[in-house]
Amino acid sequence: MHRVDEYFKKLKSKGFKLTPQRVRILKAIGLAEGHLDVWEIYQSVNREYPPIGLATVYRTLDLLKKLGVVNGLGFGEGHQHYEISPEHHHHLVCLKCGSIEEFDEQVVAKLEAVDKLEKELSGKLGFKIIDHQLEFYGYCSKCRKIQTDPKDFKEQGGL
Amino acid sequence: MHRVDEYFKKLKSKGFKLTPQRVRILKAIGLAEGHLDVWEIYQSVNREYPPIGLATVYRTLDLLKKLGVVNGLGFGEGHQHYEISPEHHHHLVCLKCGSIEEFDEQVVAKLEAVDKLEKELSGKLGFKIIDHQLEFYGYCSKCRKIQTDPKDFKEQGGL
DNA sequence: TTAAATGCAAAGCATTTGCACAATA
DNA sequence: TATTGTGCAAATGCTTTGCATTTAA
Numbered sequence: 001m002h003r004v005d006e007y008f009k010k011l012k013s014k015g016f017k018l019t020p021q022r023v024r025i026l027k028a029i030g031l032a033e034g035h036l037d038v039w040e041i042y043q044s045v046n047r048e049y050p051p052i053g054l055a056t057v058y059r060t061l062d063l064l065k066k067l068g069v070v071n072g073l074g075f076g077e078g079h080q081h082y083e084i085s086p087e088h089h090h091h092l093v094c095l096k097c098g099s100i101e102e103f104d105e106q107v108v109a110k111l112e113a114v115d116k117l118e119k120e121l122s123g124k125l126g127f128k129i130i131d132h133q134l135e136f137y138g139y140c141s142k143c144r145k146i147q148t149d150p151k152d153f154k155e156q157g158g159l
Numbered sequence: 160m161h162r163v164d165e166y167f168k169k170l171k172s173k174g175f176k177l178t179p180q181r182v183r184i185l186k187a188i189g190l191a192e193g194h195l196d197v198w199e200i201y202q203s204v205n206r207e208y209p210p211i212g213l214a215t216v217y218r219t220l221d222l223l224k225k226l227g228v229v230n231g232l233g234f235g236e237g238h239q240h241y242e243i244s245p246e247h248h249h250h251l252v253c254l255k256c257g258s259i260e261e262f263d264e265q266v267v268a269k270l271e272a273v274d275k276l277e278k279e280l281s282g283k284l285g286f287k288i289i290d291h292q293l294e295f296y297g298y299c300s301k302c303r304k305i306q307t308d309p310k311d312f313k314e315q316g317g318l
Numbered sequence: 319t320t321a322a323a324t325g326c327a328a329a330g331c332a333t334t335t336g337c338a339c340a341a342t343a
Numbered sequence: 344t345a346t347t348g349t350g351c352a353a354a355t356g357c358t359t360t361g362c363a364t365t366t367a368a
Contacts, residue, residue: 017342017347038332053350058333060348079332135292176322176367197357212325217358219323238357 003084004030007069014067024049025060026084029070035081073133162243163189166228175222183208184219185243188229194240232292 004026012018028044029036036044042057061082064070072080163185171177187203188195195203201216220241223229231239 012343015347019342019348021349051350054332055334055351056349133294135294174322178323178367180324210325213357214326214359215324221359 007064007067007084010067010069016063020049021045021052021056022060022063024052025057026064026069029082030084035073035083037079037081041082071133166223166226166243169226169228173226179208180204180211180215181219181222183211184216185223185228188241189243194232194242196238196240200241230292 007026008018008023011022016022024045025041028041032040032044038054038057038061041061042052042054045052045057061070061072065072068085070082071085072082166185167177167182170181175181183204184200187200191199191203197213197216197220200220201211201213204211204216220229220231224231227244229241230244231241
């Protein structure tokens, strides 16, 4: 059974109604390749289920977030991207161009340490930890070459 | 010499002008206890330097971010909070009430593993890493007690 | 002196909200 | 049938931008 289907049960068990909109929004997020933002989710659902309002998308995401079913990720763009709550997620965020690369954990040593820490913290701090996110900030290969000075700043759209 | 002062030098050396606004914005962030958001920074600077515009705060933060001097942290509130770029920063973000607690790293085992990983990644991925952020998501002690169901949802302002 | 920076006000988006109507359980 | 959920459109709120003016170097 796919994780998304389990979440349908969770909604029902909590007394929320299982509407076509909610089902489709959750599926859209779950089936997407990357992390969709609100507008993309709206578009995606609209393709097969036209009469949906943007407000419904926002309200549903709000609900799903609070149920711990999806996570909203902010990358400093001014709006959020959503994903089905995963084990964890790691990103490389470029401070200049804002690009976001996901990196495969297997590229390097595992992050067992973080998982272990998560468990320890959960016990000690009275904070029930559901998920974590590790992000690295820096400059992507492209941006490492760019100079940052007042003159270029304007031309490059602020780098 | 305080790190903030070094950043003044960095600005100058890159050819940017050292205006009173920029100095005060940077100081406000550097001296603050927590992580200020744009409005708080604006208020803070206004107290001693009235003729400053909100737009200037935004533009300055943009510049400082791109220079790697400050970091914008998004906690899913719809707007960012700023801090002088630190070694690293770890938070506990409550998925229900949105509260953010910073946790003292010393509470538990150190996160050497993350620092080590940072170095390894820097070499392998062609991505120059400047900083990282580790966030844990879950429910704070207060919110663990609250029920999430349709009836309460409205009354509690969506929990 | 001159490019860069600022303030103000207008414009642009993203998100939230009120309310009448529709739909689930 | 009783709530809960939805769509629409208006309202908010945060952020960006254009332009005339000021200012650091």
